[in-house]
Amino acid sequence: MKNPALSVLSDDGLVRGYFLNSKELVQQAFDYHKTAPVVTAGLGRLLTAASIMGKTLKSAGDLLTLQIEGDGPVRTLLATADHTGCVKGYAGCPIVDIPLKANGKLDVSGAVGNGYLTVLRDNGEGEPYVSRTQLISGEIAEDITNYYATSEQTPTVCALGVLVDRDYSVKSAGGFLLQLLPGYDDEVVERLEKSLEKVKNVSSMFEHTSNLKIAEALFEGIPFHVTEEWNAEYYCNCSKDRTEKVLISLGKKELASIIEEGNPIEICCHFCDKKYSFDVDEMKKLLFDAVKK
Ligand SMILES: [Zn+2]
Incomplete structure (x- = not known):
């Protein structure tokens, strides 16, 4: 499996955990977007969180989008996932040059700045569910944890890590989500807090340890079983076809003026950099169909 993932449940049904080793998918994002290391780290963390949170969606066809908008140089980070954990994303500004933090780590919060995390859940019918919370750190994992604390009923801890190698490739990446379910008690909270204290470096944990071993370490003293394994x-x-819709959404006037210029145009997908070109005749047909409607 390329990006192995695992969910577990304590035998008493009070704690749920999701674990994802996302190295390959974060590398894929880097290959598409050629991001600077600090952006690779920020986008990689958001993709990891979105993929895990996608798995918490109720039904097929549901989509979950995480969007971070800040006043830092990266401006926007966006990741969208479906209920199988398939994910895609992009950064508003892929190349950001800011100094490392004093501890030598990539300064993701500096790249993001102050701003908001928006969580969008869309089931394809009616208005999507939207929740907007202020960023509390810009390091993303804390912001996701804070989102759960303020917007959801389920107490949740999120941890995320991306380690970028010297050649800018992704050395390791991963994350986990722990959730307390109705009926939990102080004892289980204390046990988890103790385990979480031992987590110092999430990316190196996923570099050296399997999902199951990480689950065992975090659930120390809490009997649990694996509920699902999947590949993100x-x-x-x-x-x-989808790109045609983007062109049509520009509006008839705008489309007509592009046609008037007489040149073919190329539309590049934000998420995978794939290019779609439209010649003047194709655009005329699109405009004709749009006018007809
Ligand atoms: Zn694409």
Whole structure:
């Protein structure tokens, strides 16, 4: 499996855990977007969180989008996942040059700045569920944890890590989500807190340890069983058809003025960099169909 993932449940049904080793999908994002290391780390963390949270969606066809908008140089980070954990994303500004933090780590919060995390759940019918919370750190994992604390009923801890190698490739990446379910008690909270204290470096944990071993370490003293194993992926479902819709959404006036210029145009997918070109005749047909409607 490329991006192995695992969910577990304590035998008493009070704690749920999701674990994802996302190295390959974060590498895929880097291959598409050629991001600077600090952006690779930020986008990689958001993709990892979105992929895991996608798995918590109720039904097929549901989509979950995490969007971070800040006043830092990266401006926006966005990741969208479906209920199978397939995920795609992009950064508003892929190349950001800011100094490392004093501890030598990539300064993701500096790249993001102050701003908001928006969580969107869309089941394809009616208005999507939207929740917007202020960023508390810009390091993303804390912001996701804070989102759960303020917007959801389920107490949740999120941890994320991406380690970028010297050649800018992704050395390791992963994350986990722990959730307390109704009926939990102080004892289980204390046990988890103790385990979480031992987590110092999430990316190196996923570099050296399997998901199951990480689950065993975090659930120390809490009997549990594996509920599902799956493979997450970076996946873009763009197509020429979908791109046509983007062109039409520009509006008839705008489309007509592009046609008037007489040149073919190229539209590049934000998520996978795939290019779709439209010649003047194709655009005329699109405009004709749009006018007809
Ligand atoms: Zn695409």
